[in-house]
Amino acid sequence: MGNGVDTFFGTYFWLGDFNLFKRLFDLSKNRWTTMVDMFHLGYGKGGETWKWRLRLLAWEEYLVGECREILHNVILQVNDEDKWFWQLNSGASYSVCGAYQFLTSHELHHFTLVPDSIWHKDVPLKVSLFSWCFLRNRLPTKDNLFR
Secondary structure (H helix, E strand, O other): OOOOOOOEHHHHHOOHHHHHHHHHHHHEOOOOOEHHHHHHHOOOOOOOOOOEOOOOOHHHHHHHHHHHHHHHOOOOOOOOOOOOOOOOOOOOOOOHHHHHHHHHOOOHHHOOOOHHHHOOOOOOHHHHHHHHHHHOOOOOOHHHHHO
16 A cells, blocks of 8 residues: 555455455445545544444454554555555566466465455456456366367
8 A cells, every 4th residue: 555545445454354344344434435534534542434334243343443453554655656566476567477377386276265256346357257267177278278
């Protein structure tokens, strides 16, 4: 994350391992607020960020505490724009070739991909289609075309 101007609170927090905060996202009145606006509202205890559509249950209050701890470590970079990074190869951007090499270098039984992660709205359509075809062994490889 850079300056937080182009990153929505909901988009940033509900990707990857942060899916456990989805319930908070559903209850939040500020879910489509940018990260920089959330910072200015204050996401410490009692901050204006934490406005809810319904009263929170005890376990949801616990999640808010965990979310606040993570947000405490987020530092906005005022001079940098928000960017997406391809984590498999930090020196390069995403490529279908790079994704294919990663996927074919591992055995399939190690992957426990859920359809929700393949068809996520923030994943480009060509990536979702490639992943779907790969997991079903439907890529037009030499062996598949020969069959």
